[in-house]
Amino acid sequence: MNAVRSPIAEQLARRMLPATTFVASAGVRAGERDPFVDAVLAENGLSLGERQPRTLEDLEDDYFDLIVTLAPEAHHAALELTRSLAVEVEYWPMPDPTDTGGTREHIMAAYRDVRERLRARISRRFLLPEVKNATD
Template sequence: MNAVRSPMAEQLARRMLPATTFVASAGVRAGERDPFVDAVLAEDGLTLGERHPRTLDELEDDYFDLIVTLAPEAHHAALELTRSLAVEVEYWPTPDPTGAGGTREQIMASYRDVRERLKARIGRRFVAPDHPD
């Protein structure tokens, strides 16, 4: 729903990749902004700013070299969307932290885990080994 994993990945990629790289995130369905995402991004010096969850139909551009999906439903939608396009689609299975229960700190730990997994995956896929992030 473009409320948790994808916005985190978008902000991390914007920081880790060159400014000339176009990065956008969208979901299969619209969702509500998640305050835990704001909190874990703030810990890393990032913010969503005024950005709110959006759907694929709301993207300003529909030409991509690569689409990375983080959830099974999004992956299937991306494959359907790109069936007749020359675009690479990668699936990075990423846990959904919204199901975490317990104390606020336990929930935050689940969101931090997703943030760190995404940061590591973006780094392995796109960033040179000598990059500081």
């Protein structure tokens, strides 16, 4: 619903990748802004600003070189959307931190876990130099 995982990924990517990299996130359905996302981003000096959750139809640009999906439903929707397009689709399964109950600290720990998993995936995919085969 573009309320938790993908907004976190979008803000991390905006910080970590060159400014010339276009990054946008969207969901299969519209959702409500999640206050835990704001809190976990603020811990890293990031903010959603006035950004609200959006759907694929809300995106102004529909040309992408790569679509990264973070949940099964989003992955299936992206594959359907790109069936006739030359765009790469990658699935990075991420746990849903909203399924976590308990204290505020327990919930925040689940959101932090997702944030750090996303940071690591973005780094591995886009920033770390490729490891060359020893026979090269």
